[in-house]
Structures are given as structure tokens and as C-alpha cells.
Amino acid sequence: MFICVYSWLVVHVAGTQFTPSSLKAFVNSLFGIETEYGIAVEDADATHLVAESREVVKSYAGRYASPWNYRAEDPRNDVRGFHVEKLSQDPTDAQFDKPADRAQTPSEDRCDRVLPNGARLYNDHGHPEYSTPECTDLRSLVAHDKAGERIVLECAKRRAEVLGKSIEIFKNNTDFHGASYGTHESYLLRRGVAWDDVVHNLAPFLATRIIYAGAGKVGTEDKGAPPCPYQLSQRADFFSVLQSVDTLHNRPLVNTRDETHGDARRFRRLHVIAGDANMSEYATALRVGATNLVAALIESGWQTPVALRDPVRAIKHVSRDQTYKWMIETTDNDSISAVDVQRAYLRACRELELPGSEWVLNEWEETLDALADDPMNLHDRLDWVAKKSLLDDFAASEELDWTRDAATLQSLDLAYHNVDPEAGLYYGLVEAGAMTTLVDETEIEAALCDPPAQTRAALRGLLVRRYADKIKSVSWGGLAVEEHGERIVLPLPEAAADYPALCAQIEATESLRDVAAVLRKA
Amino acid sequence: MNTFHADETMRRPLPADPIQKPGGDDSGPSEPKVKRPDTRQLLDRMKRVDPEQAKRYRQRSGQ
Numbered sequence: 001m002f003i004c005v006y007s008w009l010v011v012h013v014a015g016t017q018f019t020p021s022s023l024k025a026f027v028n029s030l031f032g033i034e035t036e037y038g039i040a041v042e043d044a045d046a047t048h049l050v051a052e053s054r055e056v057v058k059s060y061a062g063r064y065a066s067p068w069n070y071r072a073e074d075p076r077n078d079v080r081g082f083h084v085e086k087l088s089q090d091p092t093d094a095q096f097d098k099p100a101d102r103a104q105t106p107s108e109d110r111c112d113r114v115l116p117n118g119a120r121l122y123n124d125h126g127h128p129e130y131s132t133p134e135c136t137d138l139r140s141l142v143a144h145d146k147a148g149e150r151i152v153l154e155c156a157k158r159r160a161e162v163l164g165k166s167i168e169i170f171k172n173n174t175d176f177h178g179a180s181y182g183t184h185e186s187y188l189l190r191r192g193v194a195w196d197d198v199v200h201n202l203a204p205f206l207a208t209r210i211i212y213a214g215a216g217k218v219g220t221e222d223k224g225a226p227p228c229p230y231q232l233s234q235r236a237d238f239f240s241v242l243q244s245v246d247t248l249h250n251r252p253l254v255n256t257r258d259e260t261h262g263d264a265r266r267f268r269r270l271h272v273i274a275g276d277a278n279m280s281e282y283a284t285a286l287r288v289g290a291t292n293l294v295a296a297l298i299e300s301g302w303q304t305p306v307a308l309r310d311p312v313r314a315i316k317h318v319s320r321d322q323t324y325k326w327m328i329e330t331t332d333n334d335s336i337s338a339v340d341v342q343r344a345y346l347r348a349c350r351e352l353e354l355p356g357s358e359w360v361l362n363e364w365e366e367t368l369d370a371l372a373d374d375p376m377n378l379h380d381r382l383d384w385v386a387k388k389s390l391l392d393d394f395a396a397s398e399e400l401d402w403t404r405d406a407a408t409l410q411s412l413d414l415a416y417h418n419v420d421p422e423a424g425l426y427y428g429l430v431e432a433g434a435m436t437t438l439v440d441e442t443e444i445e446a447a448l449c450d451p452p453a454q455t456r457a458a459l460r461g462l463l464v465r466r467y468a469d470k471i472k473s474v475s476w477g478g479l480a481v482e483e484h485g486e487r488i489v490l491p492l493p494e495a496a497a498d499y500p501a502l503c504a505q506i507e508a509t510e511s512l513r514d515v516a517a518v519l520r521k522a
Numbered sequence: 523m524n525t526f527h528a529d530e531t532m533r534r535p536l537p538a539d540p541i542q543k544p545g546g547d548d549s550g551p552s553e554p555k556v557k558r559p560d561t562r563q564l565l566d567r568m569k570r571v572d573p574e575q576a577k578r579y580r581q582r583s584g585q
Binding site for chain 1: 581
């Protein structure tokens with residue numbers, strides 16, 4: 001799983017006098033995305049996916065470090081102050097477990113690869129998963145998210161060649177039969193913020209951000225729910241409680257996993273599991289950019305004026321509402337539209353006056369205005385609108401009916417998320433010039449190899465590039481290496497003011513003992 | 523306590539591509555200024571999609 005780290009940075013805000021009083025210790029925004037990819041192997045059913053996912057990951061042909069240090073992780077630790085014995089399992093999914101496919105150790109099961117770009121590639125319960133490195137800016141994040149698609153696709157192609165069968169990779173969150181897999185986000189949050197405040201202030205935002213961040217889905221997988229030809233979110237069907245540490249079953253809107261991967265005394269990782277995998281670069285940037293600002297808002301002590309009667313029910317209603325009015329109940333027996341909930345958060349984020357937040361604030365506002373006016377005008381930037389528009393046109397030209405031909409439309413829905421540029425419908429739209437993109441080819445190619453320069457990922461990537469064969473274990477926070485029979489632990493500094501300078505010093509070293517000395521001084 | 527700042531988020535601003543504001547005058551709503559995608563170019567690709575692929579598509583439950 002991905003994590004955030006922090007670094008203290010003295011920043012000179014452009015246009016202000018550079019005096020001691022104007023010096024502030026800012027903490028960098030840090031965020032990342034981890035995506036579990038769907039995988040379809042020709043003539044293979046779900047029984048074989050865990051083994052095949054491992055083989056796809058092992059087909060990665062570049063330089064990498066492993067194994068992952070699982071002792072540094074504990075997904076059963078609940079932020080509310082307790083530790084659960086066991087995470088809930090999906091009983092339907094358990095039928096696919098075959099003892100013969102079971103690995104002996106977590107390392108054998110996960111097949112972790114830490115890449116020179118600072119990312120982590122591994123098998124997560126039958127899904128090739130790609131965690132971007134820690135990013136401080138949205139542009140890098142979008143580029144690394146796209147780089148992840150290409151890396152997983154390349155692995156699948158290599159495996160397909162060996163197997164002699166086709167393998168398709170999908171960046172989505174559902175199999176239309178009731179199995180969901182996640183696209184999680186991580187944001188840095190101060191430890192001192194009361195958890196109850198996090199939940200109270202985050203839930204209305206998460207329940208409604210799907211109006212611009214949803215990836216769109218044909219049909220519903222919520223047993224007992226009325227039929228729904230098309231809904232905004234892939235994941236909304238799968239949430240059943242407000243908060244919980246679980247992620248595999250009985251999923252919560254707000255995840256309480258307490259796994260900081262950084263200085264847990266000062267920070268926590270806000271682990272957001274209530275999100276869809278976006279193909280659209282714009283939707284990715286707006287989703288993460290807005291949520292990052294809301295994290296800052298919650299840290300500031302702001303209290304939301306919007307209290308929803310039932311946030312879990314609200315996200316399902318917003319997702320399925322065919323009128324696009326998105327009216328949801330508040331605790332005072334009133335109702336409010338999802339657009340107005342988002343506007344309340346937007347207004348408060350504007351009042352924070354955070355330098356450099358203009359792009360997110362302006363795009364957020366214009367998107368909400370457009371959603372209130374006619375959502376379909378956003379077909380060039382929001383996934384759920386682009387997909388709906390595409391399917392509407394196809395249904396009209398082929399005389400398909402949304403109910404009668406739901407299976408065909410679900411197949412097209414799935415094809416939208418195929419990450420192969422030659423086959424995927426999203427990439428067909430990009431090729432036609434019908435989607436707004438934010439990063440160029442050069443940036444994505446750079447992200448395939450290079451980590452973000454301003455986070456500890458820069459150090460991780462550099463050490464993988466230089467010392468992959470000497471690395472004995474690796475985690476988000478550091479590495480253990482061995483040289484001349486000596487085991488050396490290399491914790492990655494979270495407080496480095498200048499990561500590029502630190503990398504330059506490491507480049508100039510001649511031994512791992514020298515590297516350790518540089519890192520100790522950082 | 524220092525305030526959490528998100529300035530690093532947009533240190534390298536993303537290119538703005540402003541959405542057209544809802545237009546119109548007294549004569550009624552104006553035509554949307556956003557060009558719709560030419561889905562004819564995609565039609566062949568869509569027709570090549572196996573209409574049964576979603577029925578076969580089964581995944582392990584993930585996180």
C-alpha cells in the first residue's frame with residue numbers, strides 16, 4: 001500500500017517580503033494513488049487469477065528491488081485505538097481460493113517489485129497493483145498514474161507471449177458480478193486532528209465527489225437495489241458502513257486503517273478507499289486536488305455546515321439518480337444537492353487562500369457550475385460523462401436498449417477501461433481528440449523511469465537504480481542493504497529540505513557505508 | 523500549530539482549459555459550446571468489442 005511522508009520546507013511565497021515574519025514552516029502536500037488492475041486471461045476463470053497476477057508482476061523486465069519488508073506494515077491497526085484480529089473476507093470470493101495456489105510467504109504471494117521511479121508493483125489478491133511514488137504536485141501524480149498503466153500493460157504483454165494466450169488489463173473497479181477491487185488514495189494528515197472530526201467532515205465530501213470523480217458503470221451490483229441502467233460510480237454499490245478498518249468486505253466510506261508509513265507520532269495517512277479508477281487525467285487531477293484541499297481544510301479546524309443523514313445511503317443515491325439532481329437528506333430533515341455540498345467545501349477551501357491552489361479551485365468551481373447546468377457538456381473531461389455519451393451514441397446507432405442489451409453495454413463499459421491504447425475506448429476518445437489531457441508524452445515517459453524529485457521517492461528510486469542487487473529488504477520508509485558481508489539499514493529521511501541535493505551527494509559516494517553516512521546527516 | 527499548506531500541489535500549474543460558462547440570452551438556451559466527440563471514428567473499435575466479454579469477466583474481490 002502506498003503512503004505519504006512529509007518534509008518540512010521553508011517557503012517564500014511569491015510576491016511577499018522575505019522577512020523573518022513571512023517565513024513559515026509549511027508541510028508539503030503529499031499524495032499518491034494505488035490501483036488494483038483487473039486482469040482477463042484468455043480461457044482462464046477467476047480461480048487462476050492469483051497465480052496469473054503473480055506471473056504478470058514477475059514479468060516486469062526492468063531493474064527492481066525486493067523483497068518488501070512486511071514487518072513494517074499492519075493493515076489491522078485501527079485509528080480508533082484498537083487492533084482487529086482479522087479483516088472481513090468476502091465469502092463469495094473465498095470459493096475461488098485453491099490451496100495449490102497459496103503461496104508460502106507474503107513475499108512469494110506479493111512478488112513485490114520496487115522500481116527505479118520509486119513506485120511499487122505487486123500482486124494484491126489476484127490483481128496486479130501499482131502504487132505511484134509519493135508526489136507533491138498533481139502534474140507528477142497524473143504522469144505517474146499513467147506510467148503505471150503502461151508498466152502493468154507491458155508486464156501483461158510479456159506474460160501473454162510466454163503463455164501463448166491474450167491477457168487484457170483493465171483500470172476499473174468492478175467485474176459486474178459483485179467483485180470490486182480498489183483504487184485508493186493517500187494524503188498526509190496531521191496526527192493531532194481528532195478522528196471524529198475527520199469522519200464528520202470528510203464523509204459528506206466523499207459521498208458527493210463522485211459527481212465529478214465517478215468513472216461510470218452500466219447497471220448495479222447492490223442486491224436488493226432497484227434496477228439502474230447507468231450510475232456515476234463503479235464503487236458506490238460496495239460501501240455498507242460509515243467507517244471501518246475493513247477493505248475487502250463490508251467496505252466503509254471512511255477507512256480507519258492506521259498505517260502511516262512515516263512518523264506516526266506527528267502524522268497519519270488518510271487512506272481513501274471510496275474512489276473510482278479514473279482513466280481521465282482531468283478527473284484524476286480534480287479528484288486528488290480537491291480531496292487534498294479538503295484534507296487541509298479539516299486540519300485547519302473547519303467544521304462542515306453540511307451534515308448528511310446517512311452518507312453511505314447518500315453516495316448510493318447520488319450514484320444512481322437518473323435525474324442528475326442528486327438531492328440528498330440532511331440531519332435537519334432538509335435536503336441539499338450534491339453540487340451544493342461540494343460548493344460548501346469549495347467555498348471553505350477558497351477561504352484557506354493556499355498558495356498555488358488556483359487550478360484546483362477554479363476547475364472545481366467551473367465543473368460544479370457545468371454539472372448544475374448540463375452534466376453532459378463535460379464529456380471531454382469526466383469519465384462517467386464521457387462513457388455515458390459514448391454509450392448513448394452507440395446505443396442510438398445500433399438500436400440497443402439499456403435494459404435489454406445491458407450485457408453488451410457492460411462489455412463496452414469494460415472496454416472503456418482497457419489500458420491498451422490500441423483497444424481501449426477511453427484511448428479511442430483520446431486518439432479522436434475528444435478528451436482533455438493534462439500531461440504530455442514526455443512527462444509520462446519520464447515517469448516510467450524517474451521518481452518525483454521532491455520526496456523520499458527520489459532517494460528510493462536512486463538506491464534501486466544503483467544498488468538493486470544489494471538490497472535485502474525495502475519498504476516505503478527505508479531499505480536494508482548488504483555489502484561486503486555487512487548489513488546496513490538505510491532509513492529514508494522524511495525531513496530532507498533538499499532531496500535533489502541529497503541525491504547528488506549519494507551519486508558521489510563510492511560505497512553503501514558512505515550512503516548511510518550521507519543519509520544519517522540529512 | 524502551523525497550517526497545512528497545499529502550495530506544493532500546484533507549484534507547476536496544470537494548463538487551464540476553462541469550461542465554457544453556461545450561455546444564453548432572452549431568446550432561450552444557446553447551443554453548448556463544447557464540441558461533442560466524433561464517435562464515428564470509434565464505431566469500428568466499439569463494434570470489435572466482444573458483446574459477451576462482461577459476462578465472462580470475473581475477478582477476485584480486492585480491496
